[in-house]
Amino acid sequence: MFFAQLKNELFKLFGKKRTYIGFGAFLLAQTAMLLAFKYTRWQSSLERLLNGNGYDASEYISTLTVSVVMLIPQIALLMPLYATLVGGDLVAKEAEDGTLRMILCRPISRFRLLFVKWSAGVIFAVLLVVMLGFTAMAFASLLFPWGKMFVFAPGQAFSILSAHDGLIRFAISHLFLAMNASVMVSVAFMFSCFNMKPSAATILALSFLFVSMVMENIPFFESYENFFITHHFKCWLMIFQTPIPWPAIWESEIILSAVSATAFLIGSMAFQARDIKS
Amino acid sequence: MIELRQVVKKFAGRLAVDDVSFSVSKGEIFGLLGHNGAGKSTAIGMMLGQVWPTRGEIRICGHDVTLNRREALMKVGAIFEAPVFYDYLSGWRNLQILSTYTAPTSNARLREVIDWVGLTGREQSKVRTYSHGMRSRLALAQALLPKPELLILDEPSDGLDPEGIHEMRQTILRLRKELGLTILLSSHLLNEVEQLCNRIAVMQKGRKVFEGNVADVRAGLGRVALKTSNFELASKYLIEQGLITDTAENRYISLAAGRNTADVIQAMVAARIPVEGIWQHEQTVEDFYLSLIKPPAAEGDQ
Numbered sequence: 001m002f003f004a005q006l007k008n009e010l011f012k013l014f015g016k017k018r019t020y021i022g023f024g025a026f027l028l029a030q031t032a033m034l035l036a037f038k039y040t041r042w043q044s045s046l047e048r049l050l051n052g053n054g055y056d057a058s059e060y061i062s063t064l065t066v067s068v069v070m071l072i073p074q075i076a077l078l079m080p081l082y083a084t085l086v087g088g089d090l091v092a093k094e095a096e097d098g099t100l101r102m103i104l105c106r107p108i109s110r111f112r113l114l115f116v117k118w119s120a121g122v123i124f125a126v127l128l129v130v131m132l133g134f135t136a137m138a139f140a141s142l143l144f145p146w147g148k149m150f151v152f153a154p155g156q157a158f159s160i161l162s163a164h165d166g167l168i169r170f171a172i173s174h175l176f177l178a179m180n181a182s183v184m185v186s187v188a189f190m191f192s193c194f195n196m197k198p199s200a201a202t203i204l205a206l207s208f209l210f211v212s213m214v215m216e217n218i219p220f221f222e223s224y225e226n227f228f229i230t231h232h233f234k235c236w237l238m239i240f241q242t243p244i245p246w247p248a249i250w251e252s253e254i255i256l257s258a259v260s261a262t263a264f265l266i267g268s269m270a271f272q273a274r275d276i277k278s
Numbered sequence: 279m280i281e282l283r284q285v286v287k288k289f290a291g292r293l294a295v296d297d298v299s300f301s302v303s304k305g306e307i308f309g310l311l312g313h314n315g316a317g318k319s320t321a322i323g324m325m326l327g328q329v330w331p332t333r334g335e336i337r338i339c340g341h342d343v344t345l346n347r348r349e350a351l352m353k354v355g356a357i358f359e360a361p362v363f364y365d366y367l368s369g370w371r372n373l374q375i376l377s378t379y380t381a382p383t384s385n386a387r388l389r390e391v392i393d394w395v396g397l398t399g400r401e402q403s404k405v406r407t408y409s410h411g412m413r414s415r416l417a418l419a420q421a422l423l424p425k426p427e428l429l430i431l432d433e434p435s436d437g438l439d440p441e442g443i444h445e446m447r448q449t450i451l452r453l454r455k456e457l458g459l460t461i462l463l464s465s466h467l468l469n470e471v472e473q474l475c476n477r478i479a480v481m482q483k484g485r486k487v488f489e490g491n492v493a494d495v496r497a498g499l500g501r502v503a504l505k506t507s508n509f510e511l512a513s514k515y516l517i518e519q520g521l522i523t524d525t526a527e528n529r530y531i532s533l534a535a536g537r538n539t540a541d542v543i544q545a546m547v548a549a550r551i552p553v554e555g556i557w558q559h560e561q562t563v564e565d566f567y568l569s570l571i572k573p574p575a576a577e578g579d580q
Contacts, residue, residue, distance in 0.1 A: 008375040015366050098362035105326045105356035106379035107348040276328040
């Protein structure tokens with residue numbers, strides 16, 4: 001029964017046009033960034049950086065390098081927006097539309113209903129990340145050759161990898177990106193379980209992430225960076241370091257899993273106590 | 279099938295339902311009446327486990343809804359005013375989705391229900407293309423999917439045109455006749471309630487102010503209208519004689535057990551109290567409802 005309910009939840013989710021806004025926006029953003037990288041000084045500045053460090057830039061401006069270059073700003077800016085948009089809708093939109101009342105005259109427990117909805121949200125997050133990675137590579141391959149990988153994120157990564165190693169790490173990094181997106185969905189889902197409009201749930205979740213990001217970057221809080229979830233979101237870049245700092249990655253993943261579970265539980269408790277009225 | 283015992287519901291200090299008790303037996307069509315904000319929908323919400331009671335007990339099909347919601351609602355269907363669906367999906371997909379929240383439902387059962395409500399041929403169309411009447415039929419279909427024994431209808435005719443209201447009324451009668459369902463109907467359409475229900479309860483400002491049979495309501499609750507030049511004197515005398523038990527509104531008397539209007543006339547004539555008219559009082563549910571919820575006139579208005 002759980003899988004039948006999950007399947008139907010996915011039908012509901014992917015039957016809505018607004019679910020595809022994120023996918024569409026990523027495609028547009030990727031196209032724009034790819035053209036910007038190719039035809040502005042963005043590419044030449046990266047080449048200077050490589051040449052300045054003693055590498056032959058022509059070997060490293062490749063499909064994999066450009067894929068990651070495109071991913072970094074999208075993960076930081078667009079991913080939270082579209083993950084929270086869908087997460088904020090999961091419960092609050094049904095309550096606003098009135099369909100939740102129709103569901104809750106059925107003998108399904110509120111906890112189970114929420115678990116089904118949350119699972120659908122997590123599946124959406126994973127699909128969004130997979131699509132993002134796949135299209136980033138597909139688009140980059142149109143204009144750039146296959147070759148070695150260079151990953152540069154100020155203060156977080158400066159890595160030179162072979163094409164084979166780079167591809168494997170690029171694929172693995174998406175597991176961690178999927179976790180990031182799931183946490184974003186979970187935070188928005190938590191707010192969605194309270195008695196509020198879907199837009200309010202999305203805005204609150206975005207605000208929460210934004211405040212976390214701002215505080216993390218204030219020098220005063222440098223020693224407290226582990227308390228900010230946006231700090232742990234960056235662990236996906238660690239996968240490109242050599243050697244891979246697995247303990248630090250797993251620490252972040254465990255913290256992110258705990259945040260996700262806590263958000264789900266808080267949302268469930270709030271929803272359990274709520275009166276569902278027209 | 280439904281049992282409410284001293285149920286109280288407060289929303290942020292505001293009393294929405296105040297010490298309400300009533301029960302609905304198997305096979306009844308029970309009407310729940312009241313003005314907007316009287317507490318009907320809150321009471322229905324509590325019956326369906328959507329609203330938590332502050333105090334009291336609610337049992338549906340023998341199970342406490344608060345403690346054992348799953349068992350209580352296993353054989354219950356419900357329809358709310360202005361039925362809402364996933365407009366971007368087909369009627370068929372909507373029914374599939376809603377059925378999975380109760381129990382696995384076969385396609386044959388879906389087809390059977392769609393046929394019963396008369397939506398065959400339109401089940402694959404998106405719900406956004408449905409008329410209000412078709413949405414009501416789809417709402418009925420989703421309520422019938424779990425083969426319910428109890429149907430809770432919260433203003434099912436809301437927003438329907440006269441033909442739609444007539445169709446809904448016929449459908450409710452069919453449900454009772456063909457499927458033998460117990461039905462709780464909340465409605466503002468008093469004429470509809472009068473035609474459909476066996477018993478009614480009236481709520482006012484969160485309190486139940488009446489519960490009884492529709493037949494008794496029609497028969498003026500056993501009241502007899504008495505027209506006389508001095509009602510006060512006549513009623514006092516008739517009570518002394520043990521012929522009546524009660525009076526109301528300076529025009530109605532309630533006969534004592536075993537007494538009839540002939541006894542009253544005989545006694546009044548013997549006592550030389552003029553009798554200008556006496557007849558069994560009959561009223562519609564609407565008359566009764568309006569007299570019940572009419573605010574008491576201020577003394578200065580008398």
